[in-house]
Amino acid sequence: MKYSFVTIEGNIGAGKTTLSHLLAKHYNARLILEQFADNPFLPKFYENPQQYAFPLELFFMAERFKQLKELLQQKDLFQNVTISDYLFTKCLLFAKVNLPDDEFRLYQRLFDIILQQLVQPEILIYLHAPVSKLQQNIKKRGRTYEQGIADDYLFSIQETYTHYIKQHNLRTLFVDASNADFLGNEKHLQVIVEALDKEYEVGQHYLTLP
Template sequence: MNYHFITIEGNIGAGKTTLSHLLAKKYNARLILEAFADNPFLSKFYENPKQYAFPLELFFMAERYKQLKELIHTKDLFQSVTVTDYLFTKCLLFAKVNLPEEEFRLYQKLFEIIHQQIPQPEILIYLHVPVNKLQSNIRKRNRPYEQSIPDEYLFKIQETYTNYIKQHNLKTLFVDASNADFLGNEKHLQVITDALEKDHDYGQRYLTLP
């Protein structure tokens, strides 16, 4: 396995954290998970998006920056692989959906200053899950503030991610995760690990699960 920095991305409820845990265990990797629960504006945002979107996104960007910046300064002799369950560019993608134009332009300026200091993953695994399955996953994990997320919001996030991936020349494993069960079906995880053990060109490679 030639990749030392792997990032898993996807919509809300796509299964990013589950797959991150499994890959970290498989490759004895350092695991960096988004500390979303520490954001004091998250539940307030779902109740009143217009009022709390800007502080929500600023807090997320600051926390993600702090986590990923430490990658540069801390090397682990026993763990040569790092797995994260978010892409730093996620800041900009969610801000584009959540912020009005003037606030987004300001946020974008801050993002561009910070983004240059952050290491980029060698390969991105994007989990593409239909909105009805996302909603089912969200209900199952039962975080109270997520239970009223509208389908329209999830569609917007999905579209923003897929447009970004198409427009940027990242090494991306684009996984149809409609029926994904990485915990219960070893063959599903095997598809991902088999793909990670190959060298890929820049651009998207599409994977389906058995």
């Protein structure tokens, strides 16, 4: 393993948490999982996005910052690798999709102040799946408040992520997750493990699963 801090990202339903659990087990790594279920505004947002988008995004940003700040400051003698199932910058990306321009500008000012205080991952694994696959996964996991997510919303999130990654030239393993089954197919997990044994230049590097 060439990296001590790895982040998994992707759209809603892409399989971030599943892959994070498997990689953390494989490397005996410390695991940071997003506490999305604790956000009291999430069900309300899906019912009334315009009214609840700003408090939703503020709550997410505060919670993600608190969690990352506390965990990444702690030294763990037994776990040299940290795996996270979210990138702090997702705060900004979702806010860009969900907020009107004036609220987004305010949000971005707060985000820029907070971002400077956090350690950034050495490599990002981005799971890219078509919206039809995302919808299958969303229905399969059965979270009630997610069942009405529109295809257009998922397309917007997808475009925002890919644009940001390419624009900021992050060191990224861009994984085609169209047929991903990390739990059921050991070969899929092995592709990721073998990739993390290599050193990559900054930029996008593309992986396909067998």
